[in-house]
């Protein structure tokens with residue numbers, strides 16, 4: 391039996407993931423050529439449905455214009471029919487939609503299905519934080535690995551060299567299959583046995599990228615940005631280990647760690663929108679700027695800062711994470727963007743954030 395792959399999601403990275411995978415399924419005999427891609431249906435200004443246009447032109451004209459996905463990519467607006475018959479599911483949606491997507495798939499997935507999450511983000515529930523790979527495996531009853539890395543989608547779409555990290559917990563064989571499915575000469579994938587570490591890196595770097603954007607928007611220069619990235623990395627490591635003591639130091643040196651932090655702080659969407667927020671001195675909200683600047687693409691950093699802040703305040707950890715806390719306070723308008731460099735004065739930064747009712 392050949393492996394059959396469905397990509398659940400079709401935004402900027404989802405479309406590039408489908409392209410990467412489709413280039414391999416036609417090449418590797420153990421995979422069925424066809425790659426299904428679930429599309430959250432929408433009407434384009436022309437009046438046509440996005441799915442119809444993708445299937446007619448082989449291009450996601452909204453989220454990845456100008457790039458052919460491969461003739462073996464078939465877009466499907468019905469998530470249940472998209473996953474039918476697939477034994478390998480690639481989840482790649484903005485994290486805030488993942489719970490709804492998973493609920494729709496309960497009871498529709500074969501028992502030997504393997505999942506992989508490319509989603510950078512987390513959910514915070516009453517019981518505590520829940521990583522997206524855990525949400526997938528608990529809701530659908532399947533094993534779920536993760537793939538994260540320094541992967542700005544538009545660059546990979548142009549086949550520029552980059553690396554990525556697969557994180558797995560127990561099933562090494564499944565991880566090797568994912569490495570085979572994603573890897574190309576320009577996209578080098580390696581696997582590490584640290585699913586939590588890899589996923590925490592991908593999730594938390596988006597908060598640091600928001601901080602880097604504030605620094606850019608205020609034209610504070612490279613030294614300040616490097617300082618923010620260093621402090622951010624320390625908070626990423628500390629928070630990951632406090633939540634999951636099994637997280638390995640070495641994971642932070644993989645593509646998913648320091649490399650993703652660097653690329654996102656230099657060229658990502660979180661950085662871009664936070665830059666605009668600081669330039670506007672907080673007079674336009676993140677939601678407004680996201681809509682104006684990203685044409686339907688979604689930011690993860692602001693929501694992640696809020697979710698992480700909930701964990702920090704719930705556990706009494708706020709004072710230990712001045713950068714994460716300050717990013718949240720700035721992004722909801724409680725502090726001005728300039729507060730991002732008051733972290734050194736831990737008394738003022740921590741006090742303002744720690745004493746507020748955020």
Ligand SMILES: NC(=O)C1=CN([C@@H]2O[C@H](COP(=O)(O)OP(=O)(O)OC[C@H]3O[C@@H](n4cnc5c(N)ncnc54)[C@H](O)[C@@H]3O)[C@@H](O)[C@H]2O)C=CC1
Pocket residue numbers: 399400401402403404405429430431453482483484485487508509510511541542543544686687688689690
């Ligand atoms: N774009 C990038 O360069 C990279 C993104 N990622 C991560 O991949 C994940 C997915 O991001 P992208 O593919 O870039 O998406 P995107 O941000 O480009 O696009 C948003 C997607 O959400 C869909 N959507 C809108 N409303 C929805 C709803 N109510 N329910 C379900 N879907 C809805 C849209 O149709 C679209 O496909 C995120 O966690 C992101 O952090 C990871 C690496 C690189």
Ligand SMILES: O=C(CO)COP(=O)(O)O
Pocket residue numbers: 510539540541542543599650653654657658659660661689690
């Ligand atoms: O995760 C990314 C690069 O690895 C993309 O980051 P942004 O969502 O900030 O564009």
